[in-house]
Amino acid sequence: MTTKKEVKSVSGITVRLAGDSGDGMQLLGTQLTNTSALAGNDVATFPDFPAEIRAPRGTRAGVSGFQVQFAQTEIFTPGDTLDALVVMNPAAMVTNIQDLRKGGILIANEDGFTEKDFKLAKVDANPLDATVINDSYRLIKVPMTQLTRTAVSEHGLSPKIADRCKNFFAMGLVYWLFGRSLDPTLRFIENKFGRKPDVASANVTALRAGWAYGETTEAFGESYQVDAADLKPGTYRNIMGNQALALGLVAASRLSNKDMFYGTYPITPASDILHELTKHKNFGVRTFQAEDEISAMCATIGAAFGGTMAVTASSGPGIALKAEAMGLGMMLELPMIVINVQRGGPSTGLPTKTEQSDLLQAMFGRNGESPLPIIAPQSPADCFDMAIEAWRIATECMVPVMILSDGYIANGSEPWKIPTTDSLSHIKIEHPAGIEAGEPFLPYLRDENLARPWAIPGTEGLMHRLGGLEKENETGNVSYDPANHQFMVETRAAKVANIADRIPDQEVFGESSGDLLVLSWGGTYGACHTAVQRCQQAGHRVSHTHLRYINPFPKNLGELMKGFDRVLVPELNMGQLRMLLRAKYLVDCIGFNKVQGKPFAVSELIEQIEAQLASPVAA
Amino acid sequence: MSLPVLKAADFASDQDVRWCPGCGDYAILAQMKKVLPELGVPREKIVFISGIGCSSRFPYYMNTYGMHSIHGRAPTFATGLKSTRPDLMVWVITGDGDALSIGGNHFIHVLRRNLDINIVLFNNRIYGLTKGQYSPTSSEGQVTKSTPMGSIDHPLNPLSVALAAEATFVARTLDAHVKHLGTVLKRASEHKGTSLVEVYQNCNVFNDGAMAYAQEKKQRADNVVELEHGKPLVFGKENEKGIRLVGNHLEIVNRSDVQDDDLLIHDEKDPNPSIQMMLARMRYPEMPEPIGVLRQVEGVATYNDQINDQVALAKQKQGEGELEKLFHSGDTWVVN
Numbered sequence: 001m002t003t004k005k006e007v008k009s010v011s012g013i014t015v016r017l018a019g020d021s022g023d024g025m026q027l028l029g030t031q032l033t034n035t036s037a038l039a040g041n042d043v044a045t046f047p048d049f050p051a052e053i054r055a056p057r058g059t060r061a062g063v064s065g066f067q068v069q070f071a072q073t074e075i076f077t078p079g080d081t082l083d084a085l086v087v088m089n090p091a092a093m094v095t096n097i098q099d100l101r102k103g104g105i106l107i108a109n110e111d112g113f114t115e116k117d118f119k120l121a122k123v124d125a126n127p128l129d130a131t132v133i134n135d136s137y138r139l140i141k142v143p144m145t146q147l148t149r150t151a152v153s154e155h156g157l158s159p160k161i162a163d164r165c166k167n168f169f170a171m172g173l174v175y176w177l178f179g180r181s182l183d184p185t186l187r188f189i190e191n192k193f194g195r196k197p198d199v200a201s202a203n204v205t206a207l208r209a210g211w212a213y214g215e216t217t218e219a220f221g222e223s224y225q226v227d228a229a230d231l232k233p234g235t236y237r238n239i240m241g242n243q244a245l246a247l248g249l250v251a252a253s254r255l256s257n258k259d260m261f262y263g264t265y266p267i268t269p270a271s272d273i274l275h276e277l278t279k280h281k282n283f284g285v286r287t288f289q290a291e292d293e294i295s296a297m298c299a300t301i302g303a304a305f306g307g308t309m310a311v312t313a314s315s316g317p318g319i320a321l322k323a324e325a326m327g328l329g330m331m332l333e334l335p336m337i338v339i340n341v342q343r344g345g346p347s348t349g350l351p352t353k354t355e356q357s358d359l360l361q362a363m364f365g366r367n368g369e370s371p372l373p374i375i376a377p378q379s380p381a382d383c384f385d386m387a388i389e390a391w392r393i394a395t396e397c398m399v400p401v402m403i404l405s406d407g408y409i410a411n412g413s414e415p416w417k418i419p420t421t422d423s424l425s426h427i428k429i430e431h432p433a434g435i436e437a438g439e440p441f442l443p444y445l446r447d448e449n450l451a452r453p454w455a456i457p458g459t460e461g462l463m464h465r466l467g468g469l470e471k472e473n474e475t476g477n478v479s480y481d482p483a484n485h486q487f488m489v490e491t492r493a494a495k496v497a498n499i500a501d502r503i504p505d506q507e508v509f510g511e512s513s514g515d516l517l518v519l520s521w522g523g524t525y526g527a528c529h530t531a532v533q534r535c536q537q538a539g540h541r542v543s544h545t546h547l548r549y550i551n552p553f554p555k556n557l558g559e560l561m562k563g564f565d566r567v568l569v570p571e572l573n574m575g576q577l578r579m580l581l582r583a584k585y586l587v588d589c590i591g592f593n594k595v596q597g598k599p600f601a602v603s604e605l606i607e608q609i610e611a612q613l614a615s616p617v618a619a
Numbered sequence: 620m621s622l623p624v625l626k627a628a629d630f631a632s633d634q635d636v637r638w639c640p641g642c643g644d645y646a647i648l649a650q651m652k653k654v655l656p657e658l659g660v661p662r663e664k665i666v667f668i669s670g671i672g673c674s675s676r677f678p679y680y681m682n683t684y685g686m687h688s689i690h691g692r693a694p695t696f697a698t699g700l701k702s703t704r705p706d707l708m709v710w711v712i713t714g715d716g717d718a719l720s721i722g723g724n725h726f727i728h729v730l731r732r733n734l735d736i737n738i739v740l741f742n743n744r745i746y747g748l749t750k751g752q753y754s755p756t757s758s759e760g761q762v763t764k765s766t767p768m769g770s771i772d773h774p775l776n777p778l779s780v781a782l783a784a785e786a787t788f789v790a791r792t793l794d795a796h797v798k799h800l801g802t803v804l805k806r807a808s809e810h811k812g813t814s815l816v817e818v819y820q821n822c823n824v825f826n827d828g829a830m831a832y833a834q835e836k837k838q839r840a841d842n843v844v845e846l847e848h849g850k851p852l853v854f855g856k857e858n859e860k861g862i863r864l865v866g867n868h869l870e871i872v873n874r875s876d877v878q879d880d881d882l883l884i885h886d887e888k889d890p891n892p893s894i895q896m897m898l899a900r901m902r903y904p905e906m907p908e909p910i911g912v913l914r915q916v917e918g919v920a921t922y923n924d925q926i927n928d929q930v931a932l933a934k935q936k937q938g939e940g941e942l943e944k945l946f947h948s949g950d951t952w953v954v955n
Contacts, residue, residue, distance in 0.1 A: 038952050184950060228954075237951045247945065254942055259930075261703050281933035283940030286702055286926050291728040295695040298688065302668070302699025305686060306707070310699065328689050418946045434663070457684040457700075457707050460663050465632070465678050467687030477634060478679065 001208075003176065003215055006222040012041075012071030013178055013226055014079030017170070018096045019088030019109075020057055021050060021064045024167035029066025031171060035184045036070035037238040037415050040228025043070045044526065045413045046078035046599065051268070051351045058120030060091045070178075072227040076379070076526030078412065080601040084177070086170055088112050088144075091121035097133070106137040107173065109166070111145035140219045144169050144210075151209035155202040165206035172210020179225040182207060232417060239416040241380035241409035242269070245313075245339065246276035248387025250283050253309045256391060256427035259284035261303035261310045263296040268351040269407040270313045270341040297322035297329075297338070304334040305466065307431060307456035309391060313339035316358045317348060320365065326400060327366040330492065332466045333444075333452050335394035335401075337387070338372075342406040344597045353597025354408035356522050357573035362402050363551060363580065369489045371496045373397070374551040376404040378525035381416040383409065386548065388424065395429050396502070397495055398451040404550070406572075408599045409523040434460030443476040449502075450495035497552050506554035510536055510543030513563035515613055519589065520570055521547040521577050524600055528570060531605035542609055547577070558585040565617045568592060570605060588618055627652040630662065632682045638673060643794035643820035644741065648680055650801045651739075655683075658708075658808055665708045666700060668693045670717040673748045674741035674820070677712040691722025694729035697736050698922070705923045708808070709736040715756040716746050719775050723755075730784040730813050732922040737807045737814045740777055741794075745826035763825075777817050778899035778913060782892040787812035789895070789914040794820045795834040799845070799910060806912060812921050832903050833910070842903050846911035851882035852898075854907050862907075869897050871906065887915045 015032070019025045026047055037043045046067040055062035069079035084105040087093040089112035100106060113126055133139060148166040149159070157165075168189075175182060186204060193200035214220055239247075253260040262277050262285060264270070278287045286303075290296035296312050304310035314322060319340045329336055342358045344350025358365075362374050373393050377386040383405060390401040432453045435441060443464040444452050455462040464476055472479035473487055508517075509532060520528040525546045532544035545560060547553070561567050561581075569578040570592040578589045592608045594600060630652040638644045655665065665683040669675035671690035678685030684707075688696050693711045701709045711729075718726045718740050729736070745763065746752040752765035753772070760769040781789045788810040792803040800818065807814035819830045828834075832842040844854040844862065852862035853874065861874045861882040869883065889895065895914045902908060934940075 034950055038950055040952060040954065231954045233954050235947070235951050235953050237947070237949055250940070250945060251942055254940070259703065261699060263699055280940060280945065281930045282937040283945070284930060284934075286930060288698065288702060288926070290695065290698075291724055294692060295698070295725055295728070298692045298695035299699030299702070301688075302686075302696035302701075303703045304699075305666075305696070306700045306704035308703040324689055325692065332686070418951065421942045421946075424942075457666050457704065458663055460661070463662055463682055463684050465667075465681075465685035465687065467679070467685075468689055469687065 001182065001211060003179070003223050005215065005220070007179060007225050008222050009225050009227065011073055011226070012069060012075065013083050013224060014067065014069040014081065015084040015086070015174065015178070016065055016067040016082050016096060016099065017086045017174070018063055018065040018092035019167075020092070021052070021054055021062045022057065023064070023088045024164070025064045025066050025088070028167050028171050028174070029068055031185045031188060032174060032180065033068045033413060034238050035175070035180045036068065036226075037236070038184050039180065041070035041072060041226055042075045042229040042231060042415060043068060043238065043413070044075050044078045046408070047411045049352055056120070058089055058091055058117050060095050060121060063092045063095050065092070065096060070226055072229045074229060074231070076530050077599070077602060080603050086174060088170070089121065090117050090123050090127055093127055094121060094123060100137060102136050104137055105177070106133070106139045108139065108141050109144040109170070110141040111143050142173065142213065147209060147213060148206050152202040152205050155198055155205065157198060157202055161199065162202065165202050168203045168206040169210040172207040172212075173214045176211045176214030177220065177223050179223055182211060231415065234417045236415045236417055238413050239381055239384070240272070240411060240413040241377065241383045241405055242272040242341065242411070243276050244380055244383035244416060245387050245403070245405065246273050248384040249277065249311055249337070250280050250285065251384070251424060252388045252391035252427065253283065253285070255388065255424055256309060256395065256429050258309035258429065259286065261286045261288065261300065261308045263288040263290055263299035263303065263310070263312050265290050265293045265296045265314065265318060267315045267318045269343055269410045270315050270339065272410070273313050273339065273341070293318040293321035294325060297325040300336055301325060301329050301332065301334060304329070304336045305332070305457065307454065310336040311339070312336070313341065315341050315343045316345045316361065319358065319361060323366050326372070327368065327370045328468045329400040330366070330370045330372055331468050333398045335398055335454065337390045337394060337403060338400055339403045339405060341410045342404060344595070350597040352407065354406045354523065354599055355572050355595060355597065356406055356524070357576065357595065359404065359550065359573065359576040360579070362404055369493060371493050371551065372400055372402050373496055373499055374402045374404060375549055376522035376547070377409060378522065378546055378548055380409050380412050380414045382548070384416065392427050393499060395427060396451065397449055397499060398454060399496065404522055406523040429454070431456050431459065432462060434462060437461050442474045444471055445474050446491070450491060450498060500552040500555045503549045503554055505556045506545055506547070506560055508543050508545050508560060511541065512543070512560070514541035514543050515564070516540070516542045516566045516568055516609060517561060517564035518542065518544045518568050518570065518609065519547070519561070519581070520544070521550060524570060524572060527600035527602050527605055530602045531609060534602070534606055535609050540609070540613060542613070550577070553584065561585060561587050566590060566612055568609065568612055570600060570608070572599070625656040625662070627656060630655050630682050632680050634679050636680050637676065639824050641823040642673070643743065643822070644674060644677070646794040646797055647739070647741065647800065647818055647820065648677065650797055650804060651681070654801050654804045654808070657805065660708050664706065665710070667710045667712055668696050668700070669712040670722060671748070672714040672717045674712055674714040675717060691717050691720070692725060693717070694722070694725040694738065698729060698732070698734055701734055701736055701923045702926045705735070705927060711736055711738040713738060713740050715740065715742045715744060715754045715777070719755040719777060719780070727780065727784045730781055730786040730815065733787055733812045733919050735811055735813070735921040735923050738816065739804070740815065740817045741820040742777065742817050743820045743822035743826055744829050745822050747822045747825055751825040776899060777815070779896060781815045782896045782899055782914065785892060786815050786914065787916045787919050788814035788912070790815065790912040791817045791819070791910045793834055793910060794818055796839070796910070803912065806915070810915060811917070812919055833908055842907050844907040844909050846885045846887070846898070846909050846913060848885055848887045848912070851879055851884055853882065864894070869901060869906065887912050888917075890916050
């Protein structure tokens, strides 16, 4: 369907869809994202939903939102301020309106704004009537519930089911407004509701009715068009971080000719990795939903002992429970991957919100001297690469490797340039071969990486006993010898530290010297990169460097920081990376710390960069 | 080609055994080394996994693969290992504190999953390695280092717990009754599914004689009933006493007073664990305590079989996984 109204070309749009948890906003958002990605736009998303499955309907606590930016240029964030906001009820409106830019489009489901809804949202009067709203935004009131009911009446559905179609009506309207094709969503409806033909056709009707409403209503004079982005040539798909982690793990398993064991316990926001992996049993993936986090970790170690690619994942509270066993994994010197999809802490904290506050837990959250390699993906698509990288490091060094992801990139999505399988390098793993009984075998004899042999049960003559008690060098026998303990502690630490020799040098975006370096890590890449890009365009001598390898740090990091008068470390925590940098390099980094359960906005980073540039350099 | 014939000594590692002199653990170690050669499983195919505690040093003394893991968690390591390496014979060595206190959760779950492993639970009713605190199986009122006024905990019965989890093999034996011990260990190893063997094990340092009523030969006949499948429950020095089921409870009778047909016939194969639970609940001094196999039920799928069957089935249905196909699943688009 093509519009007969005027079409205005814009370079990008940021839109948020907000409604009740039961209103299907996540579905709407995902569809809009996929459709935009298929249209060739660069996309970035930010789903934001409550921890409660169904908080009381209509309340502020129950508001679920999905933000997407689609653009014809390369983008790295889901956008700061909204060009358009769709709200299904007053609770959604009052909790989201502050992010809509002045003059932005506000589409409200008028039928969701009744006296009862005001009471549930704890607002005194209809917020749509407020002068400030009407003066500040282009408010378009649409009686979506009524229009949907009328449109789908021919399908003879119960009013309850009919009302559920209203998110598709909203979708149709949004698609019209931004010139999106209905086809991908029509295909989706067919796949999803194919078994319930009446529901499927009602949703199709609602979708088309929404589109037609946009085309006919006088409220909209024009629609918008965002042309395809100039992305690198290749085949793309839209991917979420957790999904990318799962695919990366499967790829790593294939690249190393190993079956995978994934032991885990359900926890937000890591569970989707399990949901994805369990679909891929035909790749030799065995998933184990354990009775608790500790069991998940220990079963992972058991599988690693047996010679399998072993992986576990959790979030902060679960990682806390796994800590003792992770220490054992380090002591046994077996390869495995431990993923922490971080969320707001401490304790249960903010389960569905993002934070980077488990970095020090990853570094130091085990008893004794127990360093582990830590890497952190920088975006949803990067999760794929970092999963493979984790397994490469784990097997090269015989050590558990931690991946620090976070809720923001886990649930966020972006286009992923699908790699050709031959571009992925093989991960070489060797197990020592059997020997005659009686010949000596030294399970803790090390190679040039200080890795011990991965001798697996079933191999003749290599019988050995592992354990958490301190090992004697080479033999692995229990040893209480003081000098041996010091030697072993130092050796295990050196093994991890030496990984710095085999990871890429830290790169800088911008000049290698200047007034200020923004040094970030993990999921904040997009916002930091965009902020620095804009500051550079504004003529500031600012550069950006983003860490994906946290322990050990890349070798040139200390030298790199010396090129700048100031080092600004923005983090979604109270300064954890900054503490590590200061401790290691004695550099007086400046922190910019946010713990609101939300990602950085580009604007607040720019503001911070400019404020730092305006202040004198510390002596 | 025939397998080399192994002897008990072939299963001894080169490490010095460091349990206290007189500890019941020695007898269990000796019986294990005696039983393993009879199974015809090569040493490299056997793995011992333990938690923490005196008993958990066991793997260090066996010339097989082994892992001395962390407190209470041995069944979970075994789950990861056996699920991915069903070709291995896996033994879990644990104690009353390890399995029933800190590891209680895993103990229940491994049993209900019916992972094909053997668990040997050394029950000495005390914490030995931490030097004498009461354990979850210590008697009520027991005075220990941590209970100078007597324990106020009601003890846990591992057999009852195992039966409640509907474990498929549940047995009890005694470190002092080495022949019985060997037989039960062998039967456990032959069972497909999780086998739980509780061993009454004497801690001669911190809880000496706690189970003397069962361990000492002179007392044993009167205080222990040896279960045999299909046989009536009889005990006593002259086998003069029996157990019969009256209504919903068990009682001791003199065999001279009743017909043998009236005695309870032991049925370890009964899938319904109710009567086996009644046996598990027989406690000294009111009743003789059962030893032998309380329950051995066949035909229950094992966790390791099922997890691997699903992989095989997925390969059969979806075809062997191809990365190319996986990467391109869903909507894709091409940028030129």
